[in-house]
Amino acid sequence: MAYLLALVAAPGADSAPAQLATEAQRVAIRNDVDVVTLAELDTLPGYRADLDTEDGRPLIANQLRRSTLEADGVLLFADESTAVPALAQSVIAWLTHAGSGPAPAIAGKPVAVITAGPGEVVNQDMADRLRAAGADVVADGVSITGSWSDPATITRLGDTVVAVASSAR
Numbered sequence: 001m002a003y004l005l006a007l008v009a010a011p012g013a014d015s016a017p018a019q020l021a022t023e024a025q026r027v028a029i030r031n032d033v034d035v036v037t038l039a040e041l042d043t044l045p046g047y048r049a050d051l052d053t054e055d056g057r058p059l060i061a062n063q064l065r066r067s068t069l070e071a072d073g074v075l076l077f078a079d080e081s082t083a084v085p086a087l088a089q090s091v092i093a094w095l096t097h098a099g100s101g102p103a104p105a106i107a108g109k110p111v112a113v114i115t116a117g118p119g120e121v122v123n124q125d126m127a128d129r130l131r132a133a134g135a136d137v138v139a140d141g142v143s144i145t146g147s148w149s150d151p152a153t154i155t156r157l158g159d160t161v162v163a164v165a166s167s168a169r
Contacts, residue, residue, distance in 0.1 A: 002165035004028065005071035006037040007064075009078040009088035016116035017077035020144055020157065024075060024114075027158040033165045035075065038067050046086070047093030054100055061094045065105040068095060072168035073110040074135075075161070076126065080117035080143050084125050092126060096133035107134030110167035112160045114142045138167045 006024060010017040021037050028035040044060045051057060068074060078088040095106040111130055115123040120143045127140035139160045146153050 002033045002072045002168050003070075004033060004035045004073045004075055004161065004164055004168075005067050006035050006075045006077065007091055008037060008041060009076060009085060009091045010116075011042045011087065015079070016144075017079060017114075020114060020116055020153075021075070021077045023149070023154060024077075024157045024161055027154055028161045028165075031158060031162050031165065033161055035161065036067075036071075038064060041091065042087060044087065044090045044094065046090045047097060049097070052094075052097060052099045057099065064091065064094055065099065065101070068105040068109065071109070073112075073138075073164040074106065075112050075114060075164060076130075077114050077116070078122065078126065080115035080119050080122050082121065084122050084129075088122075088126060092129050095135075096129060104133045106130055109135055110138045110164045111135045112139035112142060112164045113137065114139075114144065114157070114160060116144050118145050119143060136167060139163050 006021040008021045025035045096104045113127045127137045
């Protein structure tokens with residue numbers, strides 16, 4: 001069974017990205033994939049190189065990197081808007097800097113970028129940033145505009161989960 005890490009880069013358990021992550025967990029089970037959401041990601045501070053040391057790195061940044069390294073793949077959920085949301089910027093920055101490791105935690109990982117809302121500007125920007133750090137972005141442009149319980153949304157989420165899990169195997 002593949003293990004995928006869901007990163008919800010939007011505050012609030014009832015946000016559209018959080019609801020999409022929950023639905024992705026449901027469809028993943030039907031596809032023999034385990035999707036786990038990293039808790040308390042909304043406490044992640046903005047990336048600063050002076051914080052990215054063994055003694056200064058926030059616990060949540062360590063958890064983010066460790067969980068990413070242990071996962072077979074990553075599903076990144078965020079809101080689509082006119083600019084990359086601050087929390088999504090922080091998540092990407094912590095994942096794309098190597099810190100004290102030999103390479104960024106996201107390097108070589110299959111990733112899907114899934115945004116809630118119309119458009120794909122933010123989605124493509126996040127995917128490009130992850131690719132630049134060596135991530136294998138296997139699904140970008142996944143922008144969900146309908147309800148997360150809509151059959152077409154469920155099918156699209158299922159296809160995305162399977163694409164990431166298949167790339168991880």
